[in-house]
Amino acid sequence: MKRKILYLLVSFFLSFGLSVSARSFEPDEEINVTVYEKINPAIVAIEGQTIDGISAGTGCIVSSDGLILTGSHVVEDCKSVEVTMYNGQVYKAEVVSKMGKNKDLAIIKISPKTKLQTIKFGDSQNIKVGQKVLAIGNPFGFSGTLTQGIISRIDYTKNKIQTDAAINPGCSGGPLLNSSGEVIGINQSIYNPDNNISNIGIGFAIPINDAKKFIETVKITQKK
Helix, strand or coil, X not given: CHHHHHHHHHHHHHHHHHHHHHCCCCHHHHHHHHHHHHHHHHEEEEEEEECCEEEEEEEEECCCCCEEEECHHHHCCCCEEEEECCCCCEEEEXXXXXCCXXXXXXXXXXXXXXXXXXXXXXXXXXXXXXXXXXXEECHHHCCCEEEEEEEEEEECCCCEEEECXXXXXXXXXXXXXXXXXXXEEEEEEECCCCCCCCCCCCEEEXXXXXXXXXXXXXXXXXXX
């Protein structure tokens, strides 16, 4: 009888331990982990050599043959540009196209040996203040950094998405994502009193719908 009770107790604790182990993430954590693992292979670190030093930023792979979307100020006046993939592979890149001054977007191109994973586009027209967002970037050289926040405000006049997700120097050109892992914005800048040296929770992204036509135009030009 004692042996049977002991067996039941051991079985209970083992099954309890397994159930706790299986539930290692909360639902919100599971979203973060899933989105990051799904999208990070399509995000790159960018370094451009300028007269004054290094211009650092982030990029989103938009075609499997090597077109990458980033911020135009990331590659502005760069003599050379290098792209580092999530797995550490490094490629030389060329600047293919840049939008006007009011549209801080650019396309650069690398020549990969195999097809690349690409981002998935969302619809920035359907975003709402208060919805959760995630950002991936390379702040201060810490590649593949994930942060989270909400959409704090939508500036319809300047056509910008304001967010409190941490965006720091080196994150420009990186994705602002919804909970489904779709890119709804391209991170552009931060605002704070110390001349944009650090983050205080006021960041801005360009709505992804602004980038879609630009990307398609570049793709059509590349095919000619």
